[in-house]
Amino acid sequence: MTEVFVLLLVTITTAIAYWATRRTHSARSPSVRAAIRALVDFVGASAVFFIFNVAVGVTVILLIRTFTQLFIPLYGLASLVLAVLSAAQGFVFHQWWRHD
């Protein structure tokens, strides 16, 4: 039920923002499609960085565990901070690749 409310809420605020943008910026449909494509690319780049970060993290932790007395738990990689930083990496590199 909460999810339905959240989806409804997002739909309503999107519709309001779309209407306001069309009135003030004379935004055209192709621009909206380009923005959605940019969102999809950003999500894709963020997911790639998240997977890359986790893969490198697991490798480094297993190497440390194998060759030293230190113990670092793998659970540390299931972190919100890592997800947010991966999104930041995705955003920056996606912008860079777009303009290159």
Added chain:
Amino acid sequence: MSYWQRIIRGIGILTLILFFVLGLTPVSNVAGRAVAVAPRVESTEAIVVLAAGLFRGGQLVDESMRRFMKGVELYKKGFAPLIVLSGRARGDEPVPTEAEVRAQLAEVAGIPRAAILKEETANTTQEESIRIPALLKERNVKRILLVTESLHMRRSKMVFERAGLQVLAAPSDDFPNSARSAGDRIWLSMRVAMESTAILYYRLAGYL
């Protein structure tokens, strides 16, 4: 559009679809139920409560407390005369250990010290499955009730069975069935992915 841009766009579409499917449908609940082990609570010789971690300052993390409370409940209901509490110290604080914090709480809950065994050195589930059976062997314990998170149970049960014990599952939660909100379902999906990867790793490393 280059080949790599197309790949990244494809991953983006897949990620968004996954987000909605895992968050808004019961797919993650079904996957969670496939990974979890059904409870089988009967009288045994010992209750083994696996570690989950400590906050700085010696408080049990939520998961540790949930497992501990399940262990206390089983002991109080008379399912075993012995309770094994596991858990090392934090890396940055040599004392107390998680096992000692739990033991002190168990005494407050009315469990006699003589009925409590502690394992304070293991770092991983695999290490717990070596050290705890060694402790139990001295007391001729062969059948245990294992207490851990529902999704962690399959891997834990397999390594303890490999150590020669008969293991009955007593999960401390029912996340695969209780996760109903989108956030809980996404978290459940992540735990299923992590636990499936851990089982694969244990198989490759020869622990299972």
